[in-house]
Amino acid sequence: MKELTLEAKVENINAVTAFIDEQLEAQDCAMKAQMQIDVAIDEIFGNIAHYAYTPGMGEATVQFEFDPDTRMACVCFIDSGIAYNPLEAKTPDTTLAAEDREIGGLGIFLVRKTMDDVTYERKDGKNILRLFKRI
Numbered sequence: 001m002k003e004l005t006l007e008a009k010v011e012n013i014n015a016v017t018a019f020i021d022e023q024l025e026a027q028d029c030a031m032k033a034q035m036q037i038d039v040a041i042d043e044i045f046g047n048i049a050h051y052a053y054t055p056g057m058g059e060a061t062v063q064f065e066f067d068p069d070t071r072m073a074c075v076c077f078i079d080s081g082i083a084y085n086p087l088e089a090k091t092p093d094t095t096l097a098a099e100d101r102e103i104g105g106l107g108i109f110l111v112r113k114t115m116d117d118v119t120y121e122r123k124d125g126k127n128i129l130r131l132f133k134r135i
Helices: 010-026 031-052 106-114
Strands: 002-007 059-067 072-079 117-123 126-134
Touching: 002 010, 010 031, 010 059, 010 072, 031 059, 031 072, 031 106, 031 126
Parallel strands: none
Antiparallel strands: 002 059, 059 072, 072 126, 117 126
16 A cells, blocks of 8 residues: 655645556556546545645545556545545536536535545544545
8 A cells, every 4th residue: 555644735636646646657547547536636635625624734644555456446535634424415416507506516426426436434533535446
């Protein structure tokens, strides 16, 4: 497992993306899957940066694991911020026009649609969100 811990701030999204992309490229990840994972990183790490420690600051850890037999990548986000399970967010009604929809929720909706699986747990005061993608 590879791991990166850094301050949970929006300015670090590029560092997280570069770290994960390096791991994906080492596994000959298809570009489409890599781009989907990159979008998910932007959404998830951005949410941690904006909401996990408000109004303070804190750290986030991003872990990467890969199973070569199944070609399954796992990107795990861990923070000690306020408890929040994004999988409980209301699914947006995408049949409505953009101006008629409620604000929020589209990012996690897209993450769930593009990943093979997404899991959440709260353990020892930490939010642990795992994204699984066959690459």
